[in-house]
Amino acid sequence: MSMYLDGSAAPPAVDGPVDILALLGDRSTLARRPSFHIEQACDDTELASYRRLRKETFVHEQGLFTGDDLDDRDADVRTVVLIARTPEGTVIGGVRLGPVDDGPDLGWWQGGRLVVAPQARGPQGIGSALVRAACARAEAEGALRFDATVQARNEVLFRRLGWQSVRATEVAGTPHVLMRWPIGRIAAQTAATKSALGPLLATLPAPPGFVGDDGAPVPGTDVIAACDAIVPSMVERDPEWAGWCAVLVNVNDLAAMGASPVGLLDAVGARDATHAALVLTGLTRAARAYGVPVLGGHTQLGVPAALSVTALGRTDRSVPGGGGRPGHAVRLTADLGGGWRAGYRGRQWDSTTRRRTDELRTMTRAVAAARPAAAKDVSMAGIPGTLGMLAEASGCGAVLDVAAVPRPAGASMGDWLTCFPGFAMLTADEPHAPPLPAGPATGSVCGELTAGQGVGLRWPDGEITEAVASTVTGMGTA
Secondary structure (H helix, E strand, O other): OOEOOOOOEOOOOOOOOOOHHHHHOOHHHHHHOOOOEEEEOOOHHHHHHHHHHHHHHHHHHOOOOOOOOOOHHHHOOOOEEEEEEOOOOOEEEEEEEEEOOOOOOOOEEEEEEEEEOHHHOOOOOHHHHHHHHHHHHHHHOOOOEEEEEEEHHHHHHHHHOOOEEEEEEEEOOEEEEEEEEOOOHHHHHHHHHHOOHHHHHOOOOOOOOOOOOOOEEOOOOOEEEEEEEEOHHHHHHOHHHHHHHHHHHHHHHHHHOOOEEEEEEEEEEEOOHHHHHHHHHHHHHHHHHHOOOEEEEEEEEOOOOEEEEEEEEEOOOOOOOOOOOOOOEEEEEEOOOOEEOOOOOOOEEEOHHHOOHHHHHHHHOHHHHHOOOEEEEOOOOHHHHHHHHHHHHOOOEEEEEHHHOOOOOOOOHHHHHHOEOOOEEEEEEOOOOOOOOOOOOEEEEEEEEEOOOOEEEEOOOOOEEEEEOOOOOOOOOO
């Protein structure tokens, strides 16, 4: 006789798949098992069950539609349908979500057609669970704006779930409320990477005029110095890529200042010679690709992984990060070639390892050639966060036109705006100023500097949502 873990008799074995909890005999957990679970509808039968529930509710029960409630969103292959099912497989609820229109997915998604079968409504919380699942899925798909038009009687429920009311509206002659799920991806990233800088660096004796810049003019010379360290965990797990990036980020810092690189100094820490050699292999490859000599440095073995590089460049006229003014046009110039770095999908875009030296040089000389009023290379703060730093140093705010942002076809808007993009420069200048002559990189005016603080995202419907509430670093104007 089979026995449960607690020693009691188990029922006879049956053919077919068996719940693992039943096999383990964990009766107390089985008793607490939820009465439904949520998953994506993946075949025509499940979609038909969901649409049947919609018709019964929105056509027959509520009379919102005549005949059926199907529309263009149902025909869009990008539309995702999440369904709630009983353990026996019966569909008892669902919700759909996806991009708002037929154009490119800009990261503006909309949820709708939330339905729960009459017999499943009540304290089980199926509707709330579907809403929470839809929010999580929208964010996972890279959405930065997620809206829903909710029947007015359900506004309280959505507010309890954390949604914000935008304005009253009407659908099919019935009062509705446009509501928005607050997606804090950009704000969280900028806070995590940059918000501590102001208090930490406030007492340093830095010269005025270039506070918060990517590089620092050496007083009394035409030399620009820049220094960046690579996150130790990245040096540990991906040493060659860390070595490449240490050159990349420093050359970009000089490029944002309009400086030509003269040479590099490296400081490497590694557990042994083998690991140090991998770091230096990546660094050497990048230095040769960019045509920049390594002047010297320091290497230490038997220590935790560490890597920092100092870059020296020259210019007779630095381009500041804080030279922008309200009314200046914001331009993003980015290399859209390449793809996600293996192991860093959604976080690091790699175009530079595939470029020839002449292409890299053309891109890194573009700011020096165009001499915009202000420039910053896009850092780990992402595009809105970096724009926020440029605006903060300039004593103003900014608006970014989402639809005008140059973006690779293989990246969602949420990932692209928050990743490290390889080569990407944000510049601010008079609206009639010429574009950066950046060779293979793509440039476009995609916003403007404004009075005030922070960064807003402007969408095709004219709505502006908050990306960065106020200043990014707290370091103030340059």
